[in-house]
Amino acid sequence: MTVKMIAVDMDGTFLNSQQDYDRETFNQLYQQMKQQNVRFVVASGNQYYQLKSFFPEIAEELSFVAENGAYVVSEGKEIFTGEIDSNTIHEVLTILADFKEGHTILCGKNSAYVAETEPDSFVEHGEKYYYRLKKVSNLFEVKEDTLFKFALSFPVEQVGEVLEQLHQALGDKVIPVSSGHGDVDLIIPGIHKAHGLLQLQELWGIKNHEVAAFGDSGNDIEMLKHAGYSYAMSNGQPKVKVAAKEIILSNDEKGVLVKIAELLGN
Incomplete structure (x- = not known):
């Protein structure tokens, strides 16, 4: 299996119930992602400025599909901005x-x-x-x-x-x-997380089947259907579990980090 992009929702998915994550484990995995040329993308309904704060050391290296895809920023550069008239x-x-x-x-x-x-x-x-x-x-x-x-x-x-x-x-x-x-x-109709990922895929030449996505809520469904590898958290909403190819450990059991380690061949 070849995964070239890993996209994670934050609340209820990457973050635990304390609104944090195992930073040490993630940093080790992130170094591996870089070595293997795997892009790490934060895909959330939240604001870009809030999302950046979770990754103070590497925010400028990462890509963010913020505001459910309405604002896409990669390595500090604006890639896409939606607008409601x-x-x-x-x-x-x-x-x-x-x-x-x-x-x-x-x-x-x-x-x-x-x-x-x-x-x-x-x-x-x-x-x-x-x-x-x-x-x-x-x-x-x-x-x-x-x-x-x-x-x-x-x-x-x-x-x-x-x-x-x-x-x-x-x-x-x-x-x-x-x-x-x-x-x-x-x-905005048609502007969701999957649309945001597509903007980045076009930038990097990554196919849908090379994308792994993780989510737990209704705003993750398009992204999970879009990605070749899709994972719903065991704490996720029922319709999200149906949209994903696999159900993994909950956000409080580090489900995302466990699966990323697996995807990276650990």
Whole structure:
């Protein structure tokens, strides 16, 4: 088997429940990846600036498919940036106003934005995933940025129902996907993690069957279907397990690192 690219989701996949990973083991594996010319790609719904912080020594060497594919950066260079036009942003914000239990972060290239009226608990939750998060008087005012995603939060038990309602309310303007916990992302149609990986594959001449991908949530499904080698975490959502070719140990059992070691021939 020849794997030339390894793409990992972060929350619930690469990261354990303490939002960390076994850095020593990973660093050893990363040195092996470099020796074997295997690219390591971080593919997450989270913000680029947050993702970089997990790899302080090597962030400038890595590639990031951030914001569910809307922002792709390789070795510090911007490869792809999606954009939602301002009319659609306004339409979606108007529709979201009817979802009383929901909270919204508007995500852009330079920063993410949250309304001042949101509760502090939600803003603190947002700051874990968005290192650049600005408070604004309302989200309709955000103009000086390239906007490409909505990050929503709902009570966990409502997510299934809310996904259905959002699908109906939004049509094909933006696509709702679950990203774990009570979080739902609204993404640009056709711009998902698999699309992001494809941008990098074209850059490096890597075929789909040479890609290994790891995930646990609804926003990983396209990526898992796209990759020749696809792994769902045992802690993953049921439909994610169906999309993957193999189910591996959970995120708290270092499932990704165990499998990467295997892929590298250890």
